[in-house]
Amino acid sequence: MTGFNANIVVGFLLLAPLTAGWLSLLINGSRWLHVINLISIGTLIGAEGFIARAVFSQGSVTAFADIVYVDALSSVILFIIGTVGLACSLYMRSYMDEQVARGVIAPKRLSLFFFLFHMFLLAMVLATVANSLGVQWVAIEGTTLATTFLIAFWRRRESLEAGWKYLILCSVGISLALFGVVLMYYSSLRVLGDVSSALNITQLQQVASQLDPHILKLAFVFLFVGYGTKVGLVPMHSWLPDAYTEAPAPVAAMLAGVLETVAVYAILRCRGIADQALSSDFTGGLLALFGLISFALAAFFILLQHNYKRLFAYSSIEHMGLAMVGFGVGGPLGTFGGLFHLINHAFAKSLAFFAAGNIHRRFRTVEIDQVRGLIAVLPWSALALLISGLALTALPPFALFASEMQIITALSSSGLPGEWSEPVTRLPVVLLLFCSVVAFAGFLYRITGMVWGPAPNDVAHGERWSMGHIPIILLGAVLAGFCFALPASLRRLIEMASTLLLSR
Amino acid sequence: MPWLTPHIATQIVDFSSAMLLLTCFGIVAQRRLSACVDLFALQSLFLAMTAALVAFLTGTPHIYIAAALTVVVKVIVIPRVLKGVIERLNVTRELVMKINVPASLLICGALVMIAFFITQPIIPFGHLLTRDSLAIALAIVLIGFFTMISRQKAVTQLIAFLVMENGLFLGATAATYGMPLIVELGVFFDVLVAALIAGIYTNRLQDAFDSVDTSRLTKLKE
Numbered sequence: 001m002t003g004f005n006a007n008i009v010v011g012f013l014l015l016a017p018l019t020a021g022w023l024s025l026l027i028n029g030s031r032w033l034h035v036i037n038l039i040s041i042g043t044l045i046g047a048e049g050f051i052a053r054a055v056f057s058q059g060s061v062t063a064f065a066d067i068v069y070v071d072a073l074s075s076v077i078l079f080i081i082g083t084v085g086l087a088c089s090l091y092m093r094s095y096m097d098e099q100v101a102r103g104v105i106a107p108k109r110l111s112l113f114f115f116l117f118h119m120f121l122l123a124m125v126l127a128t129v130a131n132s133l134g135v136q137w138v139a140i141e142g143t144t145l146a147t148t149f150l151i152a153f154w155r156r157r158e159s160l161e162a163g164w165k166y167l168i169l170c171s172v173g174i175s176l177a178l179f180g181v182v183l184m185y186y187s188s189l190r191v192l193g194d195v196s197s198a199l200n201i202t203q204l205q206q207v208a209s210q211l212d213p214h215i216l217k218l219a220f221v222f223l224f225v226g227y228g229t230k231v232g233l234v235p236m237h238s239w240l241p242d243a244y245t246e247a248p249a250p251v252a253a254m255l256a257g258v259l260e261t262v263a264v265y266a267i268l269r270c271r272g273i274a275d276q277a278l279s280s281d282f283t284g285g286l287l288a289l290f291g292l293i294s295f296a297l298a299a300f301f302i303l304l305q306h307n308y309k310r311l312f313a314y315s316s317i318e319h320m321g322l323a324m325v326g327f328g329v330g331g332p333l334g335t336f337g338g339l340f341h342l343i344n345h346a347f348a349k350s351l352a353f354f355a356a357g358n359i360h361r362r363f364r365t366v367e368i369d370q371v372r373g374l375i376a377v378l379p380w381s382a383l384a385l386l387i388s389g390l391a392l393t394a395l396p397p398f399a400l401f402a403s404e405m406q407i408i409t410a411l412s413s414s415g416l417p418g419e420w421s422e423p424v425t426r427l428p429v430v431l432l433l434f435c436s437v438v439a440f441a442g443f444l445y446r447i448t449g450m451v452w453g454p455a456p457n458d459v460a461h462g463e464r465w466s467m468g469h470i471p472i473i474l475l476g477a478v479l480a481g482f483c484f485a486l487p488a489s490l491r492r493l494i495e496m497a498s499t500l501l502l503s504r
Numbered sequence: 505m506p507w508l509t510p511h512i513a514t515q516i517v518d519f520s521s522a523m524l525l526l527t528c529f530g531i532v533a534q535r536r537l538s539a540c541v542d543l544f545a546l547q548s549l550f551l552a553m554t555a556a557l558v559a560f561l562t563g564t565p566h567i568y569i570a571a572a573l574t575v576v577v578k579v580i581v582i583p584r585v586l587k588g589v590i591e592r593l594n595v596t597r598e599l600v601m602k603i604n605v606p607a608s609l610l611i612c613g614a615l616v617m618i619a620f621f622i623t624q625p626i627i628p629f630g631h632l633l634t635r636d637s638l639a640i641a642l643a644i645v646l647i648g649f650f651t652m653i654s655r656q657k658a659v660t661q662l663i664a665f666l667v668m669e670n671g672l673f674l675g676a677t678a679a680t681y682g683m684p685l686i687v688e689l690g691v692f693f694d695v696l697v698a699a700l701i702a703g704i705y706t707n708r709l710q711d712a713f714d715s716v717d718t719s720r721l722t723k724l725k726e
Contacts, residue, residue, distance in 0.1 A: 138691060148705075149701070152705075160709055175668045176649075178691070182680065197684075212626070
């Protein structure tokens, strides 16, 4: 392709958050911090667009002497990082400024916030474009380190507790993943010999079928448990509700929308390699089983919540579980549904956390019982909450309905993969449908209670228009629109990515 | 060196990996926090020795770099940081334990057996020199994991995390004669930053809770 230099474009992709992060440390004054932030995100999205175009024409892009490798799957993830990142940046303008004005944080700490935010972005982009599984691991551990202080940013007791829990649980989980990476390297060295590229995805994919199945099985289990902790799959999820509740709303949106997706991406990458040596029933069975457990347990935990941010957190676990079921069952429909579900969930969940952030700022409480009459107090946020709530319960006309239907159809037509399918063919589908009804009822009951009813008198009414409303409206429109018409280029990208995941 | 037959070389590497495992048991049995830090530093020294031995015996120079980094980061810098934290916090002992020392040691013994059992099918594929070290590495990872669950002081949990990391590093050295250099540097960076961040956290936890006892972190419950 003429006029496309992979090194330059990828350089922009990585340098934008890096330079913006360090610049933020030097700058005081929120206006410039936001300007730099938006420029950085804009550059990121522009670079992503160029890369996606190259992926369309060439199938994949490599840069910096094979250190960077981008194909359709990573492009889908980059797309999610870019769009949710942009939405968060727009939302942060009013959100962070209000926190400063109110005296919750000192103006100086705003620089630190943006520094950490950009390092978080950088780590996620690096994890997505890294060719080497080792570098990918380093970047994912990097996301843990960058976000732990973002979660504990308010420095209350609860937030410190949540941040510590997150740091320890995720670091330990991800250490197990490193053992998996070591084992992967161990197996590939026996085939490739002593070369420094033996951890590269491009190399591993070529020789994957010759790798030793015993080692790969062990490696995949460790990788799955490690990155599964980051995804928040049951039973490694206990950090997740605390972290989402305590984190500032834009950070929670990034954690729920993007970080989980990146962790899923890491699992899918490893699976693509493991599948060629093992039967895909093993990896698929593992994914689908843990996905199903997460989905079912989270659905019941949704019923118990009296804190709306925790409600959203459990809904995240639920939807990630569902996407995992999609990937685990596989087939063109399940894989496409899984990827599409990741995108929709990222949009719906960030919308939900934006609404939650607005509500929290006005009502000063996260208790569902104390929030009443939102439609009168904050009409726009009430609308956002309703839309995200309806979308997250997978009602039509929202895109999550489409992707959830695809996954359920895939499951009911082919059943759970491997040895799990034989004795109980219909049970998983019944369980899935039953739990989604449970989640639907619990979720809508809570949300409608918040939206309607008499508004408390001690809360100011009315909502002033701010920059933070732009992403809310855009995300709502996109969620409704994607159900009817998926843009052709995005559809093609997802289709290419699912073909990649299926080819073995 | 004529006396250095492959058999003897294997024995030496096995011996120094076994010393790592031994220090692990020391950490599990030790209640005094500063002694735990010393034991961790000692373990890291053994790790560096093992890595240097493997580098020397196999003639892979880039493991020397990793060994040197281990000495700098894990024997000197991190123990100093931890000592500073302990001094500031004025806590010297782990008083309350969920599982007492003898029971912990028994459980760790069982973990070692499990580690050997898990790695049994894949050990024959390994390099002759270091193949038993892979089982020891997994044992260290599991013991670190267990210590993390069973102890309550933030500092001990941090040491347990670092012990896990040591086990992983031993695994990488043993199984594959070290990871690619870029990965190893990245891992060192992550570990160092994680240790520093955890150090800052213990200070903040102390300020907010007047304690680094993580069992007091109970504000967030269902």
